[in-house]
Amino acid sequence: MGNTFGNLFRITTFGESHGGGVGAIVDGCPPQLDISTEEIQFELDRRRPGQSKITTPRKETDTCEIISGVFEGKTLGTPIAILVRNKDTRPQDYDEMAQTYRPSHADATYDAKYGFRNWQGGGRSSARETIGRVAGGAIAKKILRQVAGVEIIGYVKRIQDLEGVVDPETVTLEQVESNIVRCPDAEFARSAIERIEHIRRQGDSVGGVVECVARNLPRGLGEPVFDKLEADLAKGVMSLPASKGFEIGSGFAGTLLTGSEHNDEFYLDASRQIRTRTNRSGGIQGGIANGENIIIRVAFKPTATIRKEQNTVTRDRQETVLAAKGRHDPCVLPRAVPMVEAMVALVLCDHLLRHRAQCNTLKPVEPIN
Amino acid sequence: MGNTFGNLFRITTFGESHGGGVGAIVDGCPPQLDISTEEIQFELDRRRPGQSKITTPRKETDTCEIISGVFEGKTLGTPIAILVRNKDTRPQDYDEMAQTYRPSHADATYDAKYGFRNWQGGGRSSARETIGRVAGGAIAKKILRQVAGVEIIGYVKRIQDLEGVVDPETVTLEQVESNIVRCPDAEFARSAIERIEHIRRQGDSVGGVVECVARNLPRGLGEPVFDKLEADLAKGVMSLPASKGFEIGSGFAGTLLTGSEHNDEFYLDASRQIRTRTNRSGGIQGGIANGENIIIRVAFKPTATIRKEQNTVTRDRQETVLAAKGRHDPCVLPRAVPMVEAMVALVLCDHLLRHRAQCNTLKPVEPIN
Amino acid sequence: MGNTFGNLFRITTFGESHGGGVGAIVDGCPPQLDISTEEIQFELDRRRPGQSKITTPRKETDTCEIISGVFEGKTLGTPIAILVRNKDTRPQDYDEMAQTYRPSHADATYDAKYGFRNWQGGGRSSARETIGRVAGGAIAKKILRQVAGVEIIGYVKRIQDLEGVVDPETVTLEQVESNIVRCPDAEFARSAIERIEHIRRQGDSVGGVVECVARNLPRGLGEPVFDKLEADLAKGVMSLPASKGFEIGSGFAGTLLTGSEHNDEFYLDASRQIRTRTNRSGGIQGGIANGENIIIRVAFKPTATIRKEQNTVTRDRQETVLAAKGRHDPCVLPRAVPMVEAMVALVLCDHLLRHRAQCNTLKPVEPIN
Amino acid sequence: MGNTFGNLFRITTFGESHGGGVGAIVDGCPPQLDISTEEIQFELDRRRPGQSKITTPRKETDTCEIISGVFEGKTLGTPIAILVRNKDTRPQDYDEMAQTYRPSHADATYDAKYGFRNWQGGGRSSARETIGRVAGGAIAKKILRQVAGVEIIGYVKRIQDLEGVVDPETVTLEQVESNIVRCPDAEFARSAIERIEHIRRQGDSVGGVVECVARNLPRGLGEPVFDKLEADLAKGVMSLPASKGFEIGSGFAGTLLTGSEHNDEFYLDASRQIRTRTNRSGGIQGGIANGENIIIRVAFKPTATIRKEQNTVTRDRQETVLAAKGRHDPCVLPRAVPMVEAMVALVLCDHLLRHRAQCNTLKPVEPIN
DSSP states (O other): OOOEEOSSSEEEEEEOTTSSEEEEEEESOOTTOBOOHHHHHHHHHHHOTTSSTTSOOOOOOOOEEEEESEETTEEOSSOEEEEEEOOSOOGGGGGGGGTBOOTTSSHHHHHHHHSOOOOGGGGGGSGGGHHHHHHHHHHHHHHHHHHHOOEEEEEEEEETTEEOOOOTTTOOHHHHTTSTTOOSOHHHHHHHHHHHHHHHHTTOOBOEEEEEEEESOOTTOOBTTTBOHHHHHHHHHHTSTTEEEEEETTGGGGGGSBHHHHSOOEEEOTTOOEEESSOTTTTEETTEEOSSOEEEEEEEOOOSOOSSOEEEEBTTSOEEEEOOOSOOOSOOHHHHHHHHHHHHHHHHHHHHHHHHHHHSOSSOOOOOO | OOOEEOSSSEEEEEEOTTSSEEEEEEESOOTTOBOOHHHHHHHHHHHOTTSSTTSOOOOOOOOEEEEESEETTEEOSSOEEEEEEOOSOOGGGGGGGGTBOOTTSSHHHHHHHHSOOOOGGGGGGSGGGHHHHHHHHHHHHHHHHHHHOOEEEEEEEEETTEEOOOOTTTOOHHHHTTSTTOOSOHHHHHHHHHHHHHHHHTTOOBOEEEEEEEESOOTTOOBTTTBOHHHHHHHHHHTSTTEEEEEETTGGGGGGSBHHHHSOOEEEOTTOOEEESSOTTTTEETTEEOSSOEEEEEEEOOOSOOSSOEEEEBTTSOEEEEOOOSOOOSOOHHHHHHHHHHHHHHHHHHHHHHHHHHHTOSSOOOOOO | OOOEEOSSSEEEEEEOTTSSEEEEEEESOOTTOBOOHHHHHHHHHHHOTTSSTTSOOOOOOOOEEEEESEETTEEOSSOEEEEEEOOSOOGGGGGGGGTBOOTTSSHHHHHHHHSOOOOSTTGGGSGGGHHHHHHHHHHHHHHHHHHHOOEEEEEEEEETTEEOOOOTTTOOHHHHTTSTTOOSOHHHHHHHHHHHHHHHHTTOOBOEEEEEEEESOOTTOOBTTTBOHHHHHHHHHHTSTTEEEEEETTGGGGGGSBHHHHOOOEEEOTTOOEEESSOTTTTEETTEEOSSOEEEEEEEOOOSOOSSOEEEEBTTSOEEEEOOOSOOOSOOHHHHHHHHHHHHHHHHHHHHHHHHHHHSOSSOOOOOO | OOOEEOSSSEEEEEEOTTSSEEEEEEESOOTTOBOOHHHHHHHHHHHOTTSSTTSOOOOOOOOEEEEESEETTEEOSSOEEEEEEOOSOOGGGGGGGGTBOOTTSSHHHHHHHHSOOOOSTTGGGSGGGHHHHHHHHHHHHHHHHHHHOOEEEEEEEEETTEEOOOOTTTOOHHHHTTSTTOOSOHHHHHHHHHHHHHHHHTTOOBOEEEEEEEESOOTTOOBTTTBOHHHHHHHHHHTSTTEEEEEETTGGGGGGSBHHHHSOOEEEOTTOOEEESSOTTTTEETTEEOSSOEEEEEEEOOOSOOSSOEEEEBTTSOEEEEOOOSOOOSOOHHHHHHHHHHHHHHHHHHHHHHHHHHHTOSSOOOOOO
């Protein structure tokens, strides 16, 4: 029962890497939203393998089909089922993994939990499951943009020790998409590509940090005390494959400051709106959005599956050595950008609906048509 | 509807800082568990204010009463209601805050969300709401210990730039409780106390990092793809007041390594159990516990409420200057330790029940008595 | 985890008949709602024992205390905790029941499920647990009345074979409260009182049917396909103690008609609103409110606990004979009326919030203050 | 968000009558369960249109595909996605319904709720959505049978005023499937077929009652106070299209008895098990299964869509007359049997997992492999 995310705007995903396909059911979507297969495909294309020389060469077009919930180009308010068939599967590449556990991969723990697993290409633990998230996130983004002009933009902030310079206040999707690393800092992008290609040639992998900003979010979203906005954002991105850490606003570095240095002073802007001069809070105070930009960072570890030889064990408890075959990303970061954006969009859209349900209710009900 | 946490082992908390009291309902607790008021009080005492010279001087005994769900010292399987009355309230200390928003506190966002708030002492956004969590966590700890010998031990790892040396493999509760900072490293504790007292005299505050280890956790807990164990742990601790960041295992530092450096190689131990030589995974692979120690870290910002003057605004949109009155912690870290432990216990206990429900079911049902 | 009801407007109840008390946490209540202890107490007084000669003589004032969530007479949007202490407990009356199972009562099944129970007065299976429902329902009613003028009125429709004549279109609370049976039909009420007193003297009990109408409900509430409005109403009332059946609109009798006889023809009323000429649908079509009156009926069995001797068994598996002591209702119907109303109110209020969340969302967000 | 059913064993359904297809995601299924497409198809065939002369002539084979969650014939513990494509769609049959509201159908309320609908064949409100339920129910049945030998058998009990004689203690699936009415009473079946054919020729429809028994259910299932077993059963079946009433055990008729007549006396059977001599409780006391047979009845109204002329209105608020085209069931009862069984199976399987999670937990954790 861990495959549903969200309370009101809710996705349920399904699918293994090498089964019949993957996808998602989106339930709770407001009716009468214009949505097209193309809008969903746009985000899936940002996520798909084989998109550049620094991603896995697995050739999947990840073409999506909307099975239900949309009629004449508009959402019906009923569940939206989205299906992506698996195409370029090579189960034979994984024969060895039926027996041999990849270090720091989910092979061993899936066996420990379920006593059994689809060993072809990672099964359910493959990053391929994120297709359902990205598809659902595309719809969430559309709602957020249409209702409140919310923009959600992710980018690669770090690859190992290389760090890009990006201004979250102004960064655009076009800038992010201008190179295959997905970071607007061109110089950083060049170094990062070099690093990734170098590491790939070594049969190894690298990790890094994705930063994501949400702009124009209405004040008030977030549901204390457990469903604080940062708590649900943390859960959302920490459920992505390979994530190891989460920060909101000042994050771990904020612990080095004193309160008087860290606090975001309030002031009144030209239109007498309450604003903060700094944004160490990352747009959230007390678990509730304060109208400033939401800024988070997510750490992704280096890909576990590598060609380099590693000591490991088999399912039947023999020690052995593994040099993984199959087609893998030397660095997940560029493809993780749309995944992080999707999870942020899903959380914010769910909280938009939740906030409205509780806090906009004591008014007369208006007919919908 | 954000005041319930957990799926099967589930707490619902209530209460404001200056209302009639705070507490929790624990639903889903297994029946026939021995539990006493004293066991819950023990954890509440670790959390309560006024416990040492480096915490707030507010005098609250935080005495808990079990209203329901326990009979003749054993749980009934029905909801366990726990109530702690508020005693040492001084609403007059907060008169100014009815109007003036504390920077980086929840005053302004509660007003933005609900249009209204209990301004006395922070209301629902006060850390006092964590009493319900700690009470529920005490019961969760008992279950985990009894069923599987799980030990959950938190400690202060950093205060600003001061860092303690602690071995998560061996650290004990007694060591943690041996000083008022809640860190077994005595030298670090001395420096930290000095730092906190210094900063308090300045009317300022500091933050830091709590580390928490869970030992002896059975393999298999965790529910991919959204309710991965690290995702629920992240949500749990990021819902605590003042938290700004979360790490599991290698965390952000792990992004500096290559895959071959980062991966935890498998081996067979003396009893032919599958183990990992290192634990950069922090005890979780693919969202599922692998039987190694769970290790997390949580960043807490410096307390927002400080005596130092700060620029801010009022509810009716006037710019002003605030020097907060009231009784506040110069550093939340020592009191945050039992809070982090409680959230970890709640997550692990819920996942213990969830795992058993799905994965231990295809066996004949045994009568309970 | 079966003690929470509702998705957005959500109550969690607690308490045993003879423990420290009973009550509820109401989470998700819209902020800034005027609510007083008196309004809640009014409904509790309709439910409490000892209110008339045809109810149990147990003397409980059922005085409620609001512990949290209300400030200066208004809801805060935070959880509302309501506590009612148990006063007139007589555990000694139940000594025999520690061992002897009452036929058709929950004694045996609680032991079968939990291996253990609070045998004093029924414990959690006592109708006393409905105090939390009625308290939560009082708040739900207030919201429904304030937002949309919704009126929810229940009444006793049948006692055994005696049936009252009531017009659901026009019946008022005052009429219902005009006699101790809670049925506006005075003649029926007289016969029913006579019947109940007669049956009580025999040490026996009777059952009957409660009917409940909800008027002025906005069209559109209800969430197909599983959370259809009638499905959630059915669940709500079938979770009440002693309920054995549920009908919406034409109910079981409707199965005797043909489609052309049963269908509710549409027409346009004077204000060109779409209405139905008949209401065999009971106000719901396809799981969604159509704007006509919601009409349901609930069957309640005769009280299980009776003074008459019955064959039964003991916990340690001996056959025996039981003539129950303790103070019991000879007929639960009059006290069931506020319980049914409460469950209907909880369901409708939750669905009001749910409908607004999904279907009123594609509009600009308005600030709450 | 009303398209998910269950807590631990949980289905999410999708699909409109005339979109790309319908289906379900089953989440929380125990791993290592043998399950085949054939087993699911068997139940779908009992539900599909065109199966006999007394059902709709729409020609759908309703062939199902398992997209995920099953590997080498066994469940993986991951979400099981099941898809059935729509084939024999004739949107042109429904042209008129784009504008004209069928009396007592969901056309008008879907428009009132969502402002928009897929008018082809009922869209989401078509009984076609129950395919997902029946598919999920097939898996639930398999688990219940395998773990505890539970048998769930439904049958038609009444068509209008015609009533069949069936013994719930002994009725078998083979007997039920022996005629097209799905009632083992052959004489009743003959009369019922005659009645249905007669009514169909008149362009009209009839309703009736389905009874369903669950045998061999382990004691203890059910989660007071809101998720009592009968409450969840009521919700499950009252969410089926056309259902108008629900009874457990003695139901409405039980209200005519006194307590001494109604109570089920306990006794010890030959193996010293606690049993009841009668079963007016319908297998549930206090919301918890007592080990006797679960017996429920569900009222289904006559099909709303009929060929006979009826007064109605259009979407743009004109009064008109409708004689419905399209292919419709003159009586849903025979096809409702597998739907009722499916909902009962889903509820019982979910409660089996829930009961085990809470009440079988205080034992050492056993490894799964």
